Amino acid sequence: MRLKSGSPDFDNEATGDDQHMCDEAAVVADGSISRKAAVTTTVVRNVKAVDEVAEDEASTAADDRCDRVRQTEPHPPRGPAAVIAAGVRDGSLLPTTVVAEAAALAAGRKANAVSVARAERAMAEAAALEQRVDLDALPLAGVPVAIDHRVSIEGEAATADHPVVRRLRAAGAVVVAAPELGLWGTTDSPRNPWNSARCAGGASGAAVASGLVPVAYGSDGLGSVRVAAACCGVFGIKPGRCTVPVVIGADAWSGMVENGVLATTVGDAALALSVMAARPDLAEVDTPGRLRIGLALNPPSRLFRVDRHWTAAARRAGSVAEAAGHVVEPTALPYDNALFSVFLRWLSAAAVPDHGRLPWRTRRHLALGRLVQRLVRPAQIDRVEARLLEFFDHYDVVITPALTAPPPEARARHTCRQPACVRFSPFIPLWNLVGWPAASVPMGMQPRAGTPVAAQLSGPPGSESTLLRLSAQLEISRPWQRIAP
Numbered sequence: 001m002r003l004k005s006g007s008p009d010f011d012n013e014a015t016g017d018d019q020h021m022c023d024e025a026a027v028v029a030d031g032s033i034s035r036k037a038a039v040t041t042t043v044v045r046n047v048k049a050v051d052e053v054a055e056d057e058a059s060t061a062a063d064d065r066c067d068r069v070r071q072t073e074p075h076p077p078r079g080p081a082a083v084i085a086a087g088v089r090d091g092s093l094l095p096t097t098v099v100a101e102a103a104a105l106a107a108g109r110k111a112n113a114v115s116v117a118r119a120e121r122a123m124a125e126a127a128a129l130e131q132r133v134d135l136d137a138l139p140l141a142g143v144p145v146a147i148d149h150r151v152s153i154e155g156e157a158a159t160a161d162h163p164v165v166r167r168l169r170a171a172g173a174v175v176v177a178a179p180e181l182g183l184w185g186t187t188d189s190p191r192n193p194w195n196s197a198r199c200a201g202g203a204s205g206a207a208v209a210s211g212l213v214p215v216a217y218g219s220d221g222l223g224s225v226r227v228a229a230a231c232c233g234v235f236g237i238k239p240g241r242c243t244v245p246v247v248i249g250a251d252a253w254s255g256m257v258e259n260g261v262l263a264t265t266v267g268d269a270a271l272a273l274s275v276m277a278a279r280p281d282l283a284e285v286d287t288p289g290r291l292r293i294g295l296a297l298n299p300p301s302r303l304f305r306v307d308r309h310w311t312a313a314a315r316r317a318g319s320v321a322e323a324a325g326h327v328v329e330p331t332a333l334p335y336d337n338a339l340f341s342v343f344l345r346w347l348s349a350a351a352v353p354d355h356g357r358l359p360w361r362t363r364r365h366l367a368l369g370r371l372v373q374r375l376v377r378p379a380q381i382d383r384v385e386a387r388l389l390e391f392f393d394h395y396d397v398v399i400t401p402a403l404t405a406p407p408p409e410a411r412a413r414h415t416c417r418q419p420a421c422v423r424f425s426p427f428i429p430l431w432n433l434v435g436w437p438a439a440s441v442p443m444g445m446q447p448r449a450g451t452p453v454a455a456q457l458s459g460p461p462g463s464e465s466t467l468l469r470l471s472a473q474l475e476i477s478r479p480w481q482r483i484a485p
Contacts, residue, residue, distance in 0.1 A: 079214070080214050080263075080264060080265050080267065080268050080482075081140065081143045081214040081215045081263065081268040081271060081272065082265075082267055082268055082271055084098055084141075084142055084143050084144075084214065085138070085139060085140055085141045085142060085143050085172065085271075087142075088135060088138075088141040088142035088143075088172070089135050089136050089138070089141050093142065094130060094142075095126040095127075095129045095130050095141070095142035095174065096123060096126045096127055096130060098126070098142050098143075098144060099122050099123060099125075099126035099142065099144050099174050099176060100123060100126075101144075102122075102144035102176045102177075102212060102213055103118070103119040103122045103123060103144070103176050104119070105210075105211070105212045106118070106119065106122075106146075106176050106177035106212055106213075118155075118156070118175060118176055118177060118178070119176070121155055122144070122174050122175060122176040125169075125174050125175075126142065126174050129141070129142060129172060129174065135172070138171055138172030139171050139172070139271060139274070139275060139283070140168065140171040140172045140173040140215075140271065140272065140275060141171075141172035142172060142174065143172065143173045143174070143214065143215060144173075144174050144176040144213045144214070145168060145173045145174065145175055145176070145213055145215050145216060145217065145272075146175075146176065146177045146178065146204060146207040146208070146212065146213045146215075146216040146217070147165055147168075147175050147177075147178050147216070147217050148178070148204055148216075148217055148218050148219050149178040150219050151164065151165060151217075151219065151259075152165070153165055153175060153178060156178060162245075163245035164217060164244060164245055164259050164276050165217075167275055167276055167278065168217065168272070168275055168276065171275040173215075173272075173275075176212075176213060177207060177212065177213065190202070190203040190206040191206070191410050192206065192231060192232060192407055192410070192451055192484075193206055193209045193210040193232060193483075193484035194209070194232070194233065194450055194451045194452060194484045194485075195449060195450040195451050196410070197409055197410060198231075198406060198407045198408070198409060198410055198449060198451055199231065199407040199408050199409070199410045200228060200231055200232055200407070200410075201227040201228040201229075201230065201231030201232065201407050202218065202224050202225070202227060202228025202231070202232075203228075204216040204217070204218040204224075204225070204228055204262050205218075205227075205228025205229055205231055205232035205234060205236070205262055206228070206232055208232065208234045208262045208263060208264060209232035209233055209234050209264075209483065209484045210483070210484060211483040211484075214263060214264050214265075214268055215261060215262070215263045215264075215268050215269070215271075215272045216261070216262045216263070217259065217260075217261055217272075217276070218236070218259075218260055218261065218262055219246075219257055219258075219259050219260075220238040220257065220258050220259070220260045220432065221256055221257040221432065222256065222342070222428070222429050222432055223238075223425055223428030223429055223432065225237065225238050225260040225261070225262055225440075226238060226260075226402060226428055226438060226439065226440040226456060227402075227403070227425050227428060227440075228262060229262050229402075229440040229442075229454065230402035230403050230440045230442075230452070230453075230454035230456075231403070231406075231407040231451060231452070232452065232484070233442045233451075233452030233454070233480060233481065233484065234262050234263065234264055234442065234482075235262065235263055235264070235265065235266050235269050235439070235440065235441060235442065235471065235475070236260060236261070236262040236263075236269070236439065236440045237260050237261060237269055237273060237437070237438070237439040237440075237464070237467065237468065237471075238258050238260040238431065238432070238437060238438050238439070239258055239259075239260060239273060239277065239437050239464050240258070240435060240436050240437040240461050240462065240463070240464060241258065241435030241436075241461070243258070243277050243279075243437070243464060244258065244259045244260075244273070244276045244277050245259065246258065246259055256342070256429075256432040256433060256435075257432075258432070258435070259276065260273070261273050261276065264482040264483065265475065265482065266285060266441075266468060266471045266472040266475050267285055267472065269468070270282055270283050270284075270285050270468045270472070271283045273464070273468075277464075281465065282464060282465060282468065284465070284469075285468050285469050285471075285472035286469060287324075287469065287472075287473055288466055288469035288470050288473065290325055290326055290327065291321070291326045291327070291396040291397055291466070291470060292326075292327050292394065292395045292396050292397075293318065293321055293322075293326050293327065293328045293329075293395060293396065293397045293398070293399060294328075294329060294330075294331035294333075294391075294394070294395040294397070294398040294399070295314065295315070295318040295328055295329065295330050295331065295398075295399050296330075296331050296332055296333040296398050296399070296400050297311055297314055297315070297330070297400065297401065298332045298333065299404065299426055299427065300333075300335040300338065300339050300426045300427070300430070301335075301339065301426070304404055304423065304426050305404065305405075306401055306404045306405075307404060307405045307406065307446065309444070309445075309446045309447075309453050310401040310402070310403055310404055310405065310446075310453050310454075311401055312444070312453070313401055313402070313443035313444055313453040313454055313455045314399050314400055314401045314443075314455045314456075316443050316444065316455070316478070317399050317441060317443055317455035317457070317474060318399050318455075320474050320477045320478050321399070321470065321473075321474065323477070324473055324474075324477060326470075328399075331391075331394075331395070331398070333388075333391065333398060333400070333430070334384075334387040334388065334390075334391055335384075335430060336383065336384055336387060337380070337383075337384075338384045338429075338430045338433055339426060339429065339430075341380040341381065341384065341433055342429040342430070342432065342433050381433060381434060384430070384433060384434060385434045388434060388436070388460075389460070392459070392460040396459065396463070396466060397457055397458070397459050397463070397466060397467065397470060398457075398458050398459070399455050399456070399457055400427045400455070400456045400458070401427055401453075401454075401455065401456065402427060402428070402440045402441075402453075402454035402455055402456040403424050403425050403427065403428075403453075403454070404423065404424050404425070404426060404427070405423065405424045406424075406446050406448075406449035406451050407424065407449075407451060408424065427456055428456070430458075431458050435461075436458065436459065436460060436461055436463075437458070437459055437461075437463055437464045437467055438456055438457065438458040438459075438467070439456070439457045439458075439467045439468070439471055440454045440455070440456055440457075441454055441455050441456075441457060441471050441474055441475070442454050442480035443455045443478070443480075452480075457470060457471060
């Protein structure tokens with residue numbers, strides 16, 4: 001499947017802080033990247049094909065609940081982002097119409113997924129977009145998006161857009177909502193759209209899974225993008241270091257934060273990531289060449305128990321990949337003491353200031369962080385990364401369960417959730433520690449909790465395109481329900 005998108009004259013301004021002081025950032029920053037948009041009726045045909053396959057696959061789903069859900073699948077009012085943008089470019093859709101629908105949902109805080117609804121400003125931006133003469137060159141023309149509230153949005157307590165927001169707007173996207181910031185892997189107010197008694201894992205995931213927007217930006221500092229995607233049954237990808245501008249906190253949370261994307265389809269995520277990274281090539285999700293894939297079901301420690309449905313999700317992804325012609329073999333990831341190093345950095349480098357209005361659990365976290373800063377050493381990462389580089393001499397991609405268990409039960413007030421965060425997401429933070437790309441791909445349902453399960457796909461530096469192409473191949477073979485009932 002190929003989902004092509006054109007790119008506007010991307011804003012390529014990047015500072016050393018934006019790209020973790022990487023020399024590679026200069027490659028993105030030099031000159032502008034421009035080409036005419038090429039999302040055509042092929043995109044629409046591919047989206048329809050996925051829907052048709054989804055109906056055919058319903059009878060062979062993992063459990064009866066998943067079957068019933070797929071048969072009654074609701075859709076967002078206007079469909080995936082690629083289809084919306086194609087409609088706006090060819091004149092069959094008006095940005096104001098699309099944005100009005102999304103803004104109405106955001107104003108009602110659907111699934112409690114947003115802390116700021118920008119209905120009035122979003123409509124003004126959509127009206128201005130309609131007057132532009134270059135709509136045919138905007139890959140995200142008229143697409144409503146949600147932006148993690150941790151980054152600056154002009155007009156929302158900020159005088160300028162974060163670089164990622166600036167790039168999305170330059171590509172024609174309209175910001176309709178801002179989900180709440182995420183320091184924790186569990187949430188209290190944004191409930192899971194599949195089961196309101198459970199956490200969403202992140203407000204951006206709830207915003208996408210509930211149909212509020214087809215695409216959301218999210219900052220992934222300890223797995224926020226992938227945890228939310230796994231909990232809510234959408235696709236989420238965290239790119240590797242130096243791919244997308246960061247500019248979060250003093251040092252991007254000890255270098256563990258990357259700006260990623262959540263979407264209802266892999267094609268939409270690839271399109272949005274190509275804009276955020278100013279790399280049109282990332283929007284191409286053709287079938288990948290034959291890959292060497294490791295299936296690593298071992299958790300980082302024997303202390304963690306993995307729910308069999310999450311193990312089955314990883315096995316299912318491996319089986320689908322093998323059926324597609326890839327070489328898949330069982331293996332074990334060399335975690336070493338990675339989780340301890342992650343824990344020290346999580347404590348010592350929170351990405352938000354303590355201004356006295358934060359929940360007590362967050363304020364306590366900041367205080368503890370100041371005590372352990374001296375224990376953080378660069379050599380801790382070097383050892384882990386050396387072992388991983390040796391591991392990836394033999395593999396192109398590794399598949400693991402995304403989580404170990406369903407999302408925890410939601411609570412009515414802020415409480416200490418560190419144990420729950422650690423227990424249900426130990427597979428996630430390794431890739432934040434080393435700054436390598438990773439993605440969460442929906443792979444069925446956990447029947448007891450009534451929430452989705454997912455597999456995590458990870459790879460070495462520079463493997464974003466490989467992960468996107470493999471994820472798209474898995475989506476075609478085993479499509480998922482895009483929007484929660």
